[in-house]
Amino acid sequence: MAVEYITSRNMVDLIYETLRLMNKSMAHHSMRVSYIMSKILEVQGTYEKYEIADFMVLALLHDIGAFKTDDVRKQLTFEAKNALPHSVYGYLFLKYLSPLDEQSKIILYHHTDYSKTKDMDYRYRFELEALKAAEIMDIWQRSFGAKFDHKLINNYAGTKFHPRVCELLDTAVKEFDLFTKLRDKTFKEEYAESLEYVLLSDDEKEKYLKMLMYCTGLKEEQTVSETVATIYVCRELGRKLKLSELDKNEVYYAAMLHDIGMLAIPVELLNAPRKLGEEEKNLIKTHVDIMEKTLENKLSKEIIKVAAAHHERFDGNGYPRGLKASVMGQKEAILQISEQVVNSMEPKPYREARTKEQIVDDLNNGIISGKYEGIVADTFLKYYDEIMDKAKQRADMALVTHQKLQRNYNQVYSSLV
Structure with a gap:
């Protein structure tokens, strides 16, 4: 860094x-x-x-x-x-x-x-x-x-x-x-x-931030895989949009920590094998405010701003603040679209995974309605296969270490019993 x-x-x-x-x-x-x-x-x-x-x-x-x-x-x-x-x-x-x-x-x-x-x-x-x-x-x-x-x-x-x-x-x-x-x-x-005497190198800070992202998997494994996938979709989309190195890094850290507030949400809601009621949905929505308060005065304001807007939409119909296009930019749009696409591709207890055709239709309709920022969404659609293929390769590589942990647990445990 x-x-x-x-x-x-x-x-x-x-x-x-x-x-x-x-x-x-x-x-x-x-x-x-x-x-x-x-x-x-x-x-x-x-x-x-x-x-x-x-x-x-x-x-x-x-x-x-x-x-x-x-x-x-x-x-x-x-x-x-x-x-x-x-x-x-x-x-x-x-x-x-x-x-x-x-x-x-x-x-x-x-x-x-x-x-x-x-x-x-x-x-x-x-x-x-x-x-x-x-x-x-x-x-x-x-x-x-x-x-x-x-x-x-x-x-x-x-x-x-x-x-x-x-x-x-x-x-x-x-x-x-x-x-x-x-x-x-x-x-x-x-x-x-x-x-005050803790002195961390940039590499150590990076590892600790990734560690905190992996903490989401202590409660719910799918959150980790979705976050890692979102990070690399953001990376590839940012490259296509020719973001500056600073902007790419701000989106990177925002994507890494955007769902850390989920750690405060009861796991039985995250894994509920049904559609949630309105009160339950509203409780899950609080994860954005929780994330923002957790990161406040610790990370840069721009990273927090991008992370806090990951469920906002450019037509003002997102949450938690109902922000509109006038107060958001490409960085927010990149995380919004990347997170939405990755989430759509994963099956949920209450719905099947969405197909590429369904995702493309959603993005096209979102461009027309103003839900998604037009340039970012259009760029994603133009390079859809390339972005998703490269992001999947990088996400799979990033998850290897996490998967090694899961595999080695039984081996280490058995050796000590």
């Missing part, structure tokens, strides 16, 4: 806000674990601030697999549970779909006892042990309330937890008054200051 579309600090905020869309309690838990882990590493005295900040981001994502494999409502209880499924999925998710491929093994073993990991030859084994302690501390302090005593962890030193980490935890509690700050939520200022 030659132009900085998002800062490192805003990227971390966007990750957190995306987790909140999926489940607020889990997102808050992840933030607290990230804070506790950061203080354990800080009192160790061997880490630079930017190194601690990097592990804080990892800790923020430590339970990402639970959104796919577990009932997240039960995830934070003190009751014993099988943590392996979400540990495996989270490990693979970060390994294949984030910049944290080397550190991802921390997630795989973050519920495994110290007695089983102490001889592991792994560069980040100590950070693994710190994350284990940080997570159990948050679960215990939330479960036990006033009866919580962090020194309970010492009963498991050398068995479940690294003895040195137990010592560091005690030091951190004394030095920072950790759990008082967690209870009264005053830790957030320290937490935010520590994250």
